Amino acid sequence: MKKEDGATIEKIVSLCKRRGFIFPGSEIYGGLANSFDYGPMGVELKNNIKNAWWKRFVHMRDDMVGIDAALIMNPKVWKSSGHLATFSDPLVECKKCHHRFRADKIESKKCPDCGGEFTQAKQFNLMLKTFLGPVENEESTVYFRPETAQAMFVDFKNVLETSRKKIPFGIAQIGKAFRNEITPGNFIFRTREFEQMEIEYFIKEEDWKTVFEMWRKEMWSWMTDNLGLDKKNIHELDVPKDELAHYSKKTIDFEYDFPFGKDELYGLAYRTDFDLKNHFKEPPYEDIEVKEKFYPHVIEPTWGLDRSVLAVLCEAYKEEAERVVLKLPAKLAPYKVAVFPLLKNKPELVKKAKEVYDLLKKEFTVAFDERGNIGKRYYSQDEIGTPFCVTIDFDTLEKDDVTIRDRDTTKQERVKISDLVKKISESLNA
């Protein structure tokens, strides 16, 4: 599938590799089963998304605290949470070539690789196993967490006692999760190692509908205001009852029009008191005023970080007559500004450009480029989404002003060096 302005998944993959956003993992050894590494540009973009999320949902709110928990938890966690028993996908195997597929995702009744017959579907557990310590046996078997969420439940009392929060309040976490997916694919859309940004929001049972609505609005606002996604590319799916996760009473999926089709970006679930009841024998919360102990209920908004990166890249990618440009929201751009001396072989221009570079570096992430002609340098920055390019020319030496070029309009204006930081900051905060 192709978007009207040219973003195919092949083009996104190619740009990511070429410009240092995302590479195939362990590439020199032939890669490893759809794993990916974020390169110099990708890590900046990903960190900018994480930081925007943490600022918006943790720092700017009085009803939220954060944690950063271990990736490997006591296996009893996964027994209590129901993951060991039920966190599985239906798997079919081709009787001829023995390739395996997810039964609920495959459209044809025959193997797409060789046309062979499938076996009956059986449930395949997605937990990724390893051993802790020097002995490899059942007792030392542990699992990498398949969601960050469980740590927020298991740590609930510790967080409560140390933060003195009263419900309604939430616990947030950003971190890696692992799933032994049957068929990873579509670039970073479905991988076996990925990152989540999750909130478990603790409430009284009677408030669940109101709070669910509050988070639904917050998630929409995040997607449009922070990530710059167009509303028309986002769709809500009310997950049918028979497809709900084992812990959920109601889930909305937010789907995005990726170039390979509409698919899940984020989820919002009402987890009831399922998790806290499974982990705590006694109610872990007391309403001091009425001296009543109870199990809080939970609304869980969850965001896949890698899918956020992918959606942002797909939305921002534009092909214009003479250039490919990533129209990233300025706050998410890896570099906020690039500095160029007009000519590489004029030491006085290079020296002045370095001074401007050092000045801007104190405030922003800045690129410095002196190679080739200016037009090529502009296009090179457009392709990685740098909102501003600043050129130092002979007039700069006389008047202490520079040309600043806007990525989206390509318009240029002269600005005094002393006004540059203010001008760029204003645009970033607009």
Ligand code: GAP
């Ligand atoms: N704690 C709830 C939970 O984990 P989920 O819908 O299974 O719910 C949440 O996962 C989000 O994590 C998804 O909406 C998606 O963005 C992301 N996600 C899930 N599986 C993924 C995978 N294999 N690769 C990349 N992202 C994934």
